[in-house]
Structures are given as structure tokens and as C-alpha cells.
Amino acid sequence: MSTSTPSSTAPSSSTNHKPLKRRSVVSSFIFKLPPAYFSPPSSSSLPTTSSFDPSIQKPLVALFKRSDKVSTYTHHYAPISGSIDSTDPTPLSAAWREIHEETTLTASDLKLLRQGKPYTFSDESVGREWTIWPFAFLLKDPAGDGEGSEKRIKINWEHEGWAWFDPLDVRDTEDFGGVPKLKESLRRVWFEIDLGLEAGKVLAEGCKRLEEDYVSGARQMAGDALRILRDVIDKMDDGVLDGENGDGKEAKWWKDIRMAAWHLWKNGRESMGAAIMSALLSALASVEAKVFQDHATRSKSSGKQLKSTIISILDREISARPLTNDQISRSFASYISRNLPSFNTPQKPLSILTLSESSTITHALSHLPILLPNSVLDIRVLESRPLLEGVSLAASLAKALSTELASSNDRQHSITIYTDASACHATRGVQLVVIGADRIASDGSVSNKTGSLSVLLATQHNAKEAKVVVLCDSEKVALPGPPEQHVVEDQGLEQVTRVWMGEGSSKRIRGAARTVLNFAHATRFEGKTKEKKHEEKEKTQVKVEVRNVSFEWCAGGLIDAYVTEEGEWNDENVKKKSEALQGLEKRLFGLL
Known part of the structure; x- marks a missing residue:
């Protein structure tokens, strides 16, 4: 589009102080990656070979030379850039639109x-205040011949040519011929520029593992993010942390570490981002307190010693995480004792309904007979399609409750698995409905496994007295x-x-x-079946979709209490936690 702009500003030679016009733009970098960019994956979580180009030995980024028909920075190399329009739902939507228009x-x-x-x-030279949203895209190579989709790049009138560059060779110099401060946008999507090759690779692989991990819960993924950050720091060059690279809270090494944490939050699995962000911010705050508030630690430490100090802090954060489930389990038992005392007896089984598979819920329910030795449990679990996590939860609970320690009171507990379709039936007669949380909004609404909302609504109808x-944990x-x-x-149709x-x-x-798949123009199932595979897809005007939404929101008004490692919370506690987190996020990520 004619209003396309580069990703950064030119040095101003203008003395004109007219008010600047504000514009938000996207800057999209297109990359080709060699097969060796990621280590051989231990699972299918990393990109497939069709995402790599076997004809190259190192990563390459495409830069496009702006034509003389655009209004600014003519004949300079830039990423695919353009304004975010009011009709664009998100900056990412604008990025996709601009890429299609220009290539x-x-x-x-x-x-x-x-x-x-x-x-x-x-x-000021162009009278603009730019807000830049950088993105990195990977060019696919489905044929594996090194050509891939590159043949489909057809530039429009906004460009007079384009070329591939080593991202580490991009410079903000006149000789390079790029738009001013091109490197600033590039470094925000290409880790190796700031972190170095080894640390950058660890971060890239870590983000990809988090992004495509559909097995772990939010808490496990937050712990994984901490371990990845620790490994990134371990691979950073010791010299980067030395004093000559800057001191105080504006030191480059401190910015690099915080930016790495930001990427783990935003470029991991963003639906789990609340827990990941909270865990990372807590760890960074601990580093900040030790390194910057303890002047002796910073002033007397070499780069190697400083790295060791930071890694030790992260190791302590990681090792302390398993204790949280014990604290939550005790809080849960206390909640039951206070709010459901009549069911903490052998004569009245405590009926509990839950769904999906949360490590926190598994731990808490497994330990109830120990913490409440007079209790008899009637646990009801929804199977939780399409991955059937509820079946796994029921198996874990059956094993735990059958151990000698958990069953020392010689009372028999029961576990019943219900189909998701019978959720309404499962709520009849329950005293307690327990759900987990992948994210809790500041108003108290909870995002959890799809099916949670129907359970809560059915509970209101069938078991009005149930809690x-x-x-x-509070990091959600x-x-x-x-x-x-x-x-x-x-998650798409494959799981279904x-x-x-x-x-x-x-x-x-x-x-x-x-x-259904033919009508949906989807890839046919490649599994082993006795039936003949259909080679032709239906030609039809009917649009058929398969929706597999993983999480849904449950309004705070449907919830009686939030039981965390800090005890029983209400929506006001949630709001205060959210506001405190906002202050921490602004301090540690805001000025990056």
C-alpha cells in the first residue's frame, strides 16, 4: 500500500517543530532457515522439514528495496511494512494483509x-511518531528443493527489488543502504543479534517448545520457561556481563535477559502466558533485588561470577516450585473444613466434580484423605474430550488413593468417569465443583478447559448449594x-x-x-484404517468447519472462592494481584 513505512526513523535534520502525526505500523521480516537451525527434535513439537531450506547453511532474511513511488525512504532496504488500519482486528492481521498485498x-x-x-x-524529518510492531515469518519449502514458496514472491509497485541477507550482517549504516535503524526492528525478532549464536539458539528452541506444547498445563509450562531462561543465561558470553558493557539497571546484559524473558512470555504458548509471565517476572525481580540492590554483589563480580549468581537465583526459584502444590493442598483442606464441615465425616461422602487434568487438582485430591482423615470421597470426573485428560486424571487419582498411606483409614473412596455430554447429570448431588485455571482475568473471570462453563451452569441448576x-496457584x-x-x-481439527x-x-x-473433512477442504486422516482413502475432495459451495477451542471463560460471578498457595481468595484479592503484576511488568518489560 502507498502508505507503507519502514521499521524505524531517520536522523532528523529538520528544525520544523510541527506536531507529529502518530501512526502504528507493522514491520514483517521473512526468513529462510537451514535444517540445522533447530537441534533434532525429540518429538514432533519443532517445525517439520517443510519449514526448512536444505540449500542454505545459515539463516537468511529477505529485505525489500523501496521504489521511487513511495513517499518515504526511497531506494532503501526494508521489511514488508505498512499501517495498521482501523479495520485490522490485530497488528498480526495487518502484517498478514500487508505481506499479501506486497508479495x-x-x-x-x-x-x-x-x-x-x-x-x-x-x-521529525517526515513529521511522524511511529509505533512499530515487528514480526518474523518463516518461508515454507514444502518440496524440499531449496526453492519453496520463494517463487511465489511477486513484489508490487512499492518495491523495485529484493534480496536475501544474513541477519547478522544487517547494519544501520549508509553503506548498507537500509532504512534508518533497520537493525532495531530486526533485533527484536532475531535473538542472535543481542544474545549471540548459542544463547539465541537456546531461546529459539525454547520458545518453539513452549509454543507447541499442548500436553503440559500452565504451571508446568511456567516452570519450563524458567529453565529455558536459565539455560539462555548460561550460554551467554561471560564478557557480555562484564562492567564495560554497562552498569546499573540500564546495562545491556540486563536488558538482554529481560528481553529473553519477554520472548518466552509472548512467543511461547500465549494462552498460557499469564502463568509464564508471572513466573518470569518473579524470577527477574529476585535477580534485580540481589544484583542491583546489593551493590557489593554487582561491584565486585566479574561477568562469570555475576552469571553464576543469576543462575543460582533462578535455580532456587525452580526448585521451590514443587512446594506450591503442597501449600495449595493445605489451603484446599482448610477451605473444606470451614465451608463443608458436615461432609468431613465417614457418614457423609464428599462429592466432588472436576474435569480435565490439572497437576494442582490431582495433588490436592490425592492428599485430601491425609489432610482430612475422616473424609470419604465421591470423585466425579468428566472425560474431557478430545484428548481425554479426565481419563488420565481418574487413573492418577485411583493409584494415589489406593496407596497404603492414602487409604490408612480403611474407608473406600469412589471415582466415576462421566462423558462430557452427561455433565449435567454429573452435577446432581455434588457438594463441591473444582476447576483449575490457565488464566484468571483481573475481574475474577477464569479461563479453563472447554466444558467448565457448562459444568458451572449445570451446577447452578442441579446443585444450588454446591460450592x-x-x-x-496465584501466578495464574x-x-x-x-x-x-x-x-x-x-487447536484445529486433527485432535478431534x-x-x-x-x-x-x-x-x-x-x-x-x-x-466432513472433504467438505472442510482439510487434509484427510493419514492413520491406519481398512477403508480406502479418498483421493478427491468434494466440490461444493457448503462451508463446513470443525472447531476445537481449548479454553473458555467462566464469569467470576459463578465462582465462590479461589484457593491458592496464599489461602482463600475472593475477586478483590485477584484484582490486587493483577494490579501488582502490572506494576512489575511495566518496571521490568516496559522500557525494553
Whole structure:
């Protein structure tokens, strides 16, 4: 589009002090990666070979030379850039739109690699204050021939040419020929510029593992993020942390560490971002307190010693995490004793309904017979399709409750697995509904496994006296803002169709599933079946979609209490935690 702009400002030679016009723009860098960019994956979580280009030995980034038909920075190299329009739902939507307009590439040719932290600057020479949203996209190579989707790049009138560059060779110099401060946007999506090759690779692989981990819960992923940050710091050059690279809270090494943490938050699995961010901010605050408030630690430490100090702090944060579940379990037992005392007896079983598989809930329910030795448990679990996490939860509880320690009172507990469709039936007669949380909004609304809302609504109808408890650690609380601001994660149809096409499904259902997939223009199931595979897809005007939304929001008004490692909370406690987190986020991430 004609209003395209580069990713940064030119030095101002103007003395004109007219008010600057504010504009938000996207800057999208397109990369090619060699197969060796990521270490060989231990699972399918890392990108497939179709994402790599076997013809290159090192990463390359495409830069586009702006034509003389654009209004600014003509004949200079830049990423794909353009304004964020009022009709763009998100900056990422604007990035995809601009890429298609200027190169004809689409999501079939590219995949989002990562986003960079936005930043703002002024350029008086063009009368603008720019807010830049950097993105990195990966060019696919489905044929594996080194050509890939590159052949489909067809530049429009805004560019007069383009070329591949080593991202480490990009310079903010006149000789390089790029738009002013091109490197500033690039470094925000390409870790190696600031962190070095080894640390950058650790961070890139870590972000990708978090992004594509659909097995672990938010708490486990937050712990993984801490371990990744620790490994990133361990791979940083000791010399980077020496005093000559800057001292105090503006030292470059401290900015690099905080930026690495920001990327783990934003370029991991963002739907789990509340817990990841909270854990990282807590760890960074501990580092800040030790290194910067303890002047002796900073002034007398070499780069190697400083690194060792920081890693020790992170190790303590990581090793302390398992204790949180014990604290939550004790808080949960105390809540039951106070609010449901009549059910803490052998004569009245305590009926508890839950769903999905939360490590926190598993731990708490497993330890109830120990913490409340007079209790008899009637645990009801929804199977939690499509991944059937509820079945796994029931198995874990059955093993735990059958141990000698848990069953020392010689009373028999019961576990019943219900289909998701019978959730309403499962709520009848329950005294306690327990759900986990992947994220808690500042107004007390809770994001949890899809199916949670129907359970809470059914409870209101069938068991009006039942208590609804969110069982989670306090790091699940998110920054202030309405639930609508948070990510809606759709896992796609593969998890669902795997069940449809499984051996347990009849021939009729498998055939129907293929028809649905054909109508949806989806990839046919590649599993082992006895039926012949359909090679042709239906040609139809009917649009069929398969939605597999992982999480849904439950309003705070449906919840009686939030039980955390700090005890029983209400919505006011949640709000205060969210506001405190906002202050910490602004201090540690705000000026990066």
C-alpha cells in the first residue's frame, strides 16, 4: 500500500517543530532457515522439514528495496511494512494483509515464527511518531528443493527489488543502504543479534517448545520457561556481563535477559502466558533485588561470577516450585473444613466434580484423605474430550488413593468417569465443583478447559448449594484487562478427527468423518484404517468447519472462592494481584 513505512526513523535534520502525526505500523521480516537451525527434535513439537531450506547453511532474511513511488525512504532496504488500519482486528492481521498485498504470499507460503516487542520513536524529518510492531515469518519449502514458496514472491509497485541477507550482517549504516535503524526492528525478532549464536539458539528452541506444547498445563509450562531462561543465561558470553558493557539497571546484559524473558512470555504458548509471565517476572525481580540492590554483589563480580549468581537465583526459584502444590493442598483442606464441615465425616461422602487434568487438582485430591482423615470421597470426573485428560486424571487419582498411606483409614473412596455430554447429570448431588485455571482475568473471570462453563451452569441448576472453587496457584492471575483481550486458542481439527477415525469408531462414522473433512477442504486422516482413502475432495459451495477451542471463560460471578498457595481468595484479592503484576511488568518489560 502507498502508505507503507519502514521499521524505524531517520536522523532528523529538520528544525520544523510541527506536531507529529502518530501512526502504528507493522514491520514483517521473512526468513529462510537451514535444517540445522533447530537441534533434532525429540518429538514432533519443532517445525517439520517443510519449514526448512536444505540449500542454505545459515539463516537468511529477505529485505525489500523501496521504489521511487513511495513517499518515504526511497531506494532503501526494508521489511514488508505498512499501517495498521482501523479495520485490522490485530497488528498480526495487518502484517498478514500487508505481506499479501506486497508479495502475494499467504499463510500457505509462510508461518509466523515470532513477534517482537513493539516500540515507539519520532522522526521529525517526515513529521511522524511511529509505533512499530515487528514480526518474523518463516518461508515454507514444502518440496524440499531449496526453492519453496520463494517463487511465489511477486513484489508490487512499492518495491523495485529484493534480496536475501544474513541477519547478522544487517547494519544501520549508509553503506548498507537500509532504512534508518533497520537493525532495531530486526533485533527484536532475531535473538542472535543481542544474545549471540548459542544463547539465541537456546531461546529459539525454547520458545518453539513452549509454543507447541499442548500436553503440559500452565504451571508446568511456567516452570519450563524458567529453565529455558536459565539455560539462555548460561550460554551467554561471560564478557557480555562484564562492567564495560554497562552498569546499573540500564546495562545491556540486563536488558538482554529481560528481553529473553519477554520472548518466552509472548512467543511461547500465549494462552498460557499469564502463568509464564508471572513466573518470569518473579524470577527477574529476585535477580534485580540481589544484583542491583546489593551493590557489593554487582561491584565486585566479574561477568562469570555475576552469571553464576543469576543462575543460582533462578535455580532456587525452580526448585521451590514443587512446594506450591503442597501449600495449595493445605489451603484446599482448610477451605473444606470451614465451608463443608458436615461432609468431613465417614457418614457423609464428599462429592466432588472436576474435569480435565490439572497437576494442582490431582495433588490436592490425592492428599485430601491425609489432610482430612475422616473424609470419604465421591470423585466425579468428566472425560474431557478430545484428548481425554479426565481419563488420565481418574487413573492418577485411583493409584494415589489406593496407596497404603492414602487409604490408612480403611474407608473406600469412589471415582466415576462421566462423558462430557452427561455433565449435567454429573452435577446432581455434588457438594463441591473444582476447576483449575490457565488464566484468571483481573475481574475474577477464569479461563479453563472447554466444558467448565457448562459444568458451572449445570451446577447452578442441579446443585444450588454446591460450592464452586478454582484451585490454582496465584501466578495464574493475568494483567488488568477484560477477558476478551486474551487469546482464543483453537487447536484445529486433527485432535478431534483422530477420535472420529480411530479403531473404536464404526465404518459409518469413519466414512462420515471423511465426508466432513472433504467438505472442510482439510487434509484427510493419514492413520491406519481398512477403508480406502479418498483421493478427491468434494466440490461444493457448503462451508463446513470443525472447531476445537481449548479454553473458555467462566464469569467470576459463578465462582465462590479461589484457593491458592496464599489461602482463600475472593475477586478483590485477584484484582490486587493483577494490579501488582502490572506494576512489575511495566518496571521490568516496559522500557525494553
